[in-house]
Amino acid sequence: MSPGNSLNIKIGFVPAHREPFDEQWAIQMRKRCIEAFSKVEGLEIVVPEEITKNGLVRDDTDAEKTIKLFNEKKIDGLIIGTMTFGDEVSALAIATAFSTKPILLFGTKEGPFKPDGGRRSDSFCGTLSVSSGLHRRKIRFLFAGIVFPEEKEFLESIKNFVRVCSVMKGFIGARIGLVGPRPERFETCIFSEDAMMKSFKQRVVPVSLVDIIDQANAIADDAPEVEKILEDMRKEADLSGTTDETARKLAKIEIALKKFAEEKRLSGIGVQCWTAIQQVYGVTPCYAMGRLTNQGIMTSCEVDIYGALTMLIQYLASLKTTPPHFVDWTIRHQEKENVFLSWHCGNAPPSLACEGCVPTIREHSILSQVLGVEHSMGTGEFQLKPGVVTICRLVEYDGKFKMLITKGNIEKSDQHLRGSWAWVKVPNLDLLYRTLVEEGFIHHASLIHGDYAKPIADACKLLGIETVSV
16 A cells, blocks of 8 residues: 555746847747746646647736636646746736746746847846735735746755645545544534634534444445455554454455545545544544545544644645644654654554564453553554654634644654654744744644745745745
8 A cells, every 4th residue: 555646736837027128038938938847856847838828827818728727637737937027917906816826936037148238038026026916916825036946946946836736626625524523521523614614714514433333334344345455464564463353354444435535536534533433333443533634535543633734734745645644742852852752543644654664453452451451452553764854733722723834753762652743853842832832733643745935835835824834
């Protein structure tokens, strides 16, 4: 089992030109931009060709044709580049037509003077006309600078923008499943459907825990889909610590949850993962939840809907190539400075296991001891692989959302701890923890391997989410 397939993001490009500036220079810059775009993985560029003179956008007629083209191609984002001064009116007409999409603006650097001493471009000047028009229309946008297309900084800006578009495309209008009630003593997991609807056009889709358990129980122990999941489990994990009955129950609850997600077209689900489900079904679905996240269905513990949304943003920022891990901030390291234990019961995606760390499926986890229950647990326990990670948390107060964004590094340990876990070193743990407390962030977070701080911050800017970076 591997993470979901990566995305292709379709972006419309507006090569803006204004007469009487040098049209041949504009044509060259357009060509150089398109060549630069071709080097960006995951990007499908849509640009006017025969429908406008020399493929440039310079007047109202060009804008109308370009809007029609972009609508037909169903673009996910918009890039406006001033090839010369750039006609602001036509560029802004296109931006207005796609104002709900992420927009990136850039200008091009000057070429040499003409033989008569005249200037070729004035993009440095014209870009300000476009940017001021975006502000006047209250259209949010990102700025990539004044560049030559071949420059490394421009390429990085485009790569970043592709990830921003991925987040916006998958986050706005997302449907998140709610499986059972949140734990009665976990006020921190409350959420506002009203705020989600108003801010992001999102929908929460509830289902009874009993309905999911009934669907799981209705599946025969020897059903082909159960056998297939068991085969996958045996390849990726050590099942010697659990019974065949528990393993089959894990497979069946995975099938039921995945069916719910597929039928309702969900991007994620928050699951009542212990107490009630354990007492009724006899197994907690921790390991199944990690497997679902691994398959691209973001699955949070303890019915944490904002937690699932945090996971979704991270996953989309990775272009669906890297699954996140839903975690607790648990303890400081007893000896090391600026190191904390990122942990949860046993819900991590199996693909995140460190080299030589085989996920162990436990019959009784540490949580069962804490809760004082005797039922089987079904946790997948292992240490996560080392490397740079981005840690985030989305919260909402009074209808306003904000996102914590910080980075750290997982350090390999020789310890053998319970649950799915990693020791994470951050630049300043005292400052980070004070920020969590003073800004109202809760004990849950989401951790993803890789540095996705910038695309997440940029996406939050366009979404109207306040960012708190540490």
